[in-house]
Amino acid sequence: MMRPLIIVLATLAAAKDLQKLLRQMTLEEKLGLLHGSPSNYTGATTAITRLGVPRLLLNDGPQGFRAPPSLDGTSTAFPSGLAVAATFDDALAATWAATIASEFAKKGATVLLGPGLNVARVPFNGRNFEYCSGEDPYLGARMASAIIPAIQSQNVIATAKHYVLNNQETGRVGADSIIDERTWREIYLPPFESAVAHGALSAMCSYNRITLDNVTAWACGHRCEHPTTLQHLKEQSSVFVMSDWLATHSTQAIVKGLDQEMPSDFYFGSRLRDAVESGAVDEATIDAASLNVLRAMQTIGALGRAPRGDLMKDVSTPANRDIARRVAAHAIVLLKNNNILPLRTCAGLVVLGDLQNYTVGGGSGRVVGRTVSLTDAFETRCGIVEAYADLESEKAQDAVATATNVLVVTGSQSTEGADRSTLALDGEAMIDAAAKLNHNIIVACAAPGAFLTGWRDSVQAILTTWPGGQELAHALVDVLFGEVNPSARLPLTLPMTETDLKFTQRMYPGLPDPAPPKGCADPCLRVFYDEKLEVGYRRYDSHNIEPAYAFGHGRSYTSFVYGNLTVSLSQVTFDVRNIGGVAGAEVAQLYVVPPSSRGYQQLKGFHKTAVLAPGRVERVTLRFDARTFSAFLDGAWRRIPGSHELRVGASSRDARLRGTVDV
Numbered sequence: 001m002m003r004p005l006i007i008v009l010a011t012l013a014a015a016k017d018l019q020k021l022l023r024q025m026t027l028e029e030k031l032g033l034l035h036g037s038p039s040n041y042t043g044a045t046t047a048i049t050r051l052g053v054p055r056l057l058l059n060d061g062p063q064g065f066r067a068p069p070s071l072d073g074t075s076t077a078f079p080s081g082l083a084v085a086a087t088f089d090d091a092l093a094a095t096w097a098a099t100i101a102s103e104f105a106k107k108g109a110t111v112l113l114g115p116g117l118n119v120a121r122v123p124f125n126g127r128n129f130e131y132c133s134g135e136d137p138y139l140g141a142r143m144a145s146a147i148i149p150a151i152q153s154q155n156v157i158a159t160a161k162h163y164v165l166n167n168q169e170t171g172r173v174g175a176d177s178i179i180d181e182r183t184w185r186e187i188y189l190p191p192f193e194s195a196v197a198h199g200a201l202s203a204m205c206s207y208n209r210i211t212l213d214n215v216t217a218w219a220c221g222h223r224c225e226h227p228t229t230l231q232h233l234k235e236q237s238s239v240f241v242m243s244d245w246l247a248t249h250s251t252q253a254i255v256k257g258l259d260q261e262m263p264s265d266f267y268f269g270s271r272l273r274d275a276v277e278s279g280a281v282d283e284a285t286i287d288a289a290s291l292n293v294l295r296a297m298q299t300i301g302a303l304g305r306a307p308r309g310d311l312m313k314d315v316s317t318p319a320n321r322d323i324a325r326r327v328a329a330h331a332i333v334l335l336k337n338n339n340i341l342p343l344r345t346c347a348g349l350v351v352l353g354d355l356q357n358y359t360v361g362g363g364s365g366r367v368v369g370r371t372v373s374l375t376d377a378f379e380t381r382c383g384i385v386e387a388y389a390d391l392e393s394e395k396a397q398d399a400v401a402t403a404t405n406v407l408v409v410t411g412s413q414s415t416e417g418a419d420r421s422t423l424a425l426d427g428e429a430m431i432d433a434a435a436k437l438n439h440n441i442i443v444a445c446a447a448p449g450a451f452l453t454g455w456r457d458s459v460q461a462i463l464t465t466w467p468g469g470q471e472l473a474h475a476l477v478d479v480l481f482g483e484v485n486p487s488a489r490l491p492l493t494l495p496m497t498e499t500d501l502k503f504t505q506r507m508y509p510g511l512p513d514p515a516p517p518k519g520c521a522d523p524c525l526r527v528f529y530d531e532k533l534e535v536g537y538r539r540y541d542s543h544n545i546e547p548a549y550a551f552g553h554g555r556s557y558t559s560f561v562y563g564n565l566t567v568s569l570s571q572v573t574f575d576v577r578n579i580g581g582v583a584g585a586e587v588a589q590l591y592v593v594p595p596s597s598r599g600y601q602q603l604k605g606f607h608k609t610a611v612l613a614p615g616r617v618e619r620v621t622l623r624f625d626a627r628t629f630s631a632f633l634d635g636a637w638r639r640i641p642g643s644h645e646l647r648v649g650a651s652s653r654d655a656r657l658r659g660t661v662d663v
């Protein structure tokens with residue numbers, strides 16, 4: 001009996017007349033779009049069945065569909081965002097994102113709560129593994145430009161998170177990130193700007209407070225005097241902004257640009273209705289927020305059609321697992337190789353340690369997939385391989401002492417909600433002990449961010465895998481035996497020591513807030529971004545700090561030469577030639593040094609070549625954009641006049657070609 005009505009109204013929606021649709025909604029129905037309600041997903045809105053508006057079903061997370069525990073294994077655990085950043089490969093990032101989103105669609109979710117786009121300011125941040133930006137805004141912006149359209153190509157809404165300056169987990173609820181506008185604009189904002197510029201339909205504001213040029217407010221709105229950050233996003237597009245889970249602090253936040261409270265209705269339910277009825281909030285504000293949500297639903301075709309997908313369904317297909325494996329393999333960074341890799345044979349190999357604790361990070365981004373064990377991956381490749389969990393037994397010690405090659409596998413865990421207490425890998429002692437028994441040590445480590453490599457001189461090769469997802473063991477074997485020639489690069493600097501950055505306590509983790517506001521969790525901190533633009537390699541460069549491994553570093557089983565640089569006002573062109581013995585791809589990077597001592601070299605372009613056969617050359621063109629020679633000065637992005645130095649090369653510390661551009 002309802003059918004004719006639904007068809008009529010579905011047509012209405014399909015006619016894109018959202019205003020008309022909105023006019024038919026009661027206040028209660030509109031509010032249902034603006035707050036969470038119970039569901040078996042991470043979040044949900046309320047359906048308006050009579051108008052053909054289904055529930056919006058939101059789900060974690062950035063590296064795969066996080067199913068309820070009873071459904072563990074029914075979705076693929078993909079490589080983490082940081083791993084994807086390490087690929088420096090737009091096309092592969094897009095494949096990763098589209099594949100994840102396709103599983104969301106099959107599970108019935110209409111919103112993917114990712115990608116994570118925060119820039120890694122402190123190496124200890126417990127969530128660095130989730131973020132696709134590494135420590136560089138340009139890298140994050142490029143990744144966002146590939147990932148956002150790929151997610152939404154599956155008719156799933158992408159969510160740029162956590163907006164913004166949520167760069168540590170210590171005291172994250174209410175920690176006040178105290179920053180100047182230029183640093184915010186140049187370092188932390190670009191990945192989010194890129195996300196909305198590439199059509200992101202939603203964004204998630206974060207738990208922290210922000211003090212931007214001395215004005216303080218919650219990232220999710222709240223106090224009236226500081227609309228800056230949310231309104232900046234709103235000026236760029238009609239993106240709808242949801243709060244991080246329980247990060248809403250008032251009904252007034254809606255006036256500041258927060259459209260949706262998640263996951264419940266504490267402020268944006270009856271309290272917001274009362275505020276509208278008393279005139280404290282204008283109904284036009286509710287209409288605008290509702291329209292933002294409806295527009296996103298319309299864009300993915302969710303209005304006027306029956307919900308699709310099934311939460312119970314197993315959506316992890318062999319094809320998707322292959323993609324997870326391929327991305328994981330192409331995210332593995334070869335830090336060091338004294339001609340020991342690739343392995344040519346399984347004979348004489350002893351494996352020490354395990355990966356099982358390190359394939360995924362913890363918290364809302366955790367996906368429990370059907371994880372391939374290291375043993376299974378080696379068995380597939382080699383048949384039986386001699387493997388030991390540790391070096392405790394005499395048998396293991398003897399095996400290591402007499403092996404041709406020893407692979408030591410270790411890592412470090414990390415989770416949302418806490419920063420890492422150390423940058424050391426769990427297996428440091430095991431690496432040291434193994435290196436005393438055998439010269440031919442290969443280390444493979446799954447680190448959730450930067451890590452220490454004090455043992456690096458006593459081993460022959462090092463592979464960094466990041467939390468690489470359920471297929472990581474296969475991916476590692478692919479790289480060890482040269483089926484995949486490594487081409488990934490460090491998306492963040494690897495330090496010599498935990499204190500390389502020389503941050504004071506006020507910079508990290510921050511000082512106690514003398515006047516903690518209501519809602520600021522203990523410890524309520526004030527975090528001073530005193531380093532300003534000196535984030536990651538910028539700080540290493542400007543303070544002459546020697547890193548263990550530089551941003552952008554990563555080796556290959558072959559080698560490349562660069563040549564034939566030509567520079568114009570709009571682009572650089574150069575050749576990259578494979579002069580080694582095996583096929584491989586190179587990530588060519590462009591760093592720009594502004595004139596005088598006005599700044600540091602900054603990544604402004606990169607390109608991953610095709611897999612080049614030995615002797616083959618690729619001509620690479622990197623086009624400049626509006627920001628290549630610009631900085632945020634006196635309230636706007638402005639070109640810095642003068643002679644800019646261009647460095648083209650294989651890492652931030654391995655320039656192969658130099659040129660200049662006079663602006």
Ligand SMILES: *[C@@H]1O[C@H](CO)[C@@H](O)[C@H](O)[C@H]1NC(C)=O
Pocket residue numbers: 038039040
């Ligand atoms: C969650 O799923 C169960 C089983 O299908 C169902 O009975 C329950 O109503 C669902 N809960 C919500 C809040 O939708």
Ligand SMILES: *[C@@H]1O[C@H](CO)[C@@H](O)[C@H](O)[C@H]1NC(C)=O
Pocket residue numbers: 213214
């Ligand atoms: C912020 O306050 C400090 C201390 O009062 C002052 O030195 C600084 O100039 C202010 N910054 C801005 C951008 O207003």
Ligand SMILES: *[C@@H]1O[C@H](CO)[C@@H](O)[C@H](O)[C@H]1NC(C)=O
Pocket residue numbers: 353354355356357389
């Ligand atoms: C994995 O983590 C658990 C809990 O922290 C620990 O007991 C176990 O030894 C770890 N396993 C490996 C192989 O590191």
Ligand SMILES: *[C@@H]1O[C@H](CO)[C@@H](O)[C@H](O)[C@H]1NC(C)=O
Pocket residue numbers: 561562563564575576577617
């Ligand atoms: C530069 O161009 C010359 C002439 O085309 C070519 O022979 C040479 O290999 C190129 N250099 C590189 C690094 O490819």
